[in-house]
Each structure stands twice: as C-alpha cells, then as structure tokens.
Amino acid sequence: xxxxxxxxxxxxxxxxxxxxxxxxxxxxxxxxxxxxxxxxxxxxxxxxxxxxxxxxxxxxxxxxxxxxxxxxxxxxxx
Numbered sequence: 001x002x003x004x005x006x007x008x009x010x011x012x013x014x015x016x017x018x019x020x021x022x023x024x025x026x027x028x029x030x031x032x033x034x035x036x037x038x039x040x041x042x043x044x045x046x047x048x049x050x051x052x053x054x055x056x057x058x059x060x061x062x063x064x065x066x067x068x069x070x071x072x073x074x075x076x077x078x
Contacts, residue, residue, distance in 0.1 A: 002063055003027070006076050009064045011036050014072040018043050023074040025050045029057040032071035040072055 008017050017023040018040070026044050028037050030053050044051050054060040057069030064073050 002065060003073065003075060006078055007064060007073055008076060009061075009066060009070045009073045011040060011072050014040055014074045015043060017074050017076050018047055018049060021047075022076045022078075023047075023049055024077055025052060025075045027052045027054055027060055027063070027073045027075075029054050029060045029069070029071050031056050036071045 008014060014023065014026060018026065026040060026049055028040060028051060041051060043049075054063065057071055060073060061068050061070040064070055
C-alpha cells in the first residue's frame, strides 16, 4: 500500500505540520524509538489527529515511496 496524496516524512517535519494544523493523518512505525514517537503521539492526541501504526520503519518508508525506513510520516492538506 502506498500513501496517497501530499505527505511529509520524518519526525521533525511531522511535528511541524501537526503544529501548523496541516496534518490530516499521522503514521508511526511500531519499531521506531519511543523517544522519537512518544512526543508525536501526544501532540496528535492533543490535536485530535488520526494515528495509524505501521509494523516497521522499513514498511513505512516503502509506503512513502522512499528506500530507507521512516519513523513517522504525515498526510497533509496544502
């Protein structure tokens, strides 16, 4: 499965887009480091953004169309 639509990949970008109110859905890899994912989970709950968990960073990277693993990604509104 590929993520359809405009997206950002990586923790810093994901947080930036959540804070700007542009993130629609956030994807988190279950095998990513907790210190990376925990703040994103919290900010998603505070902003009522849908969280979707993906098994591995490698799988999330593939879903985003990149050749490396990704801890987080977000679908965004332009």
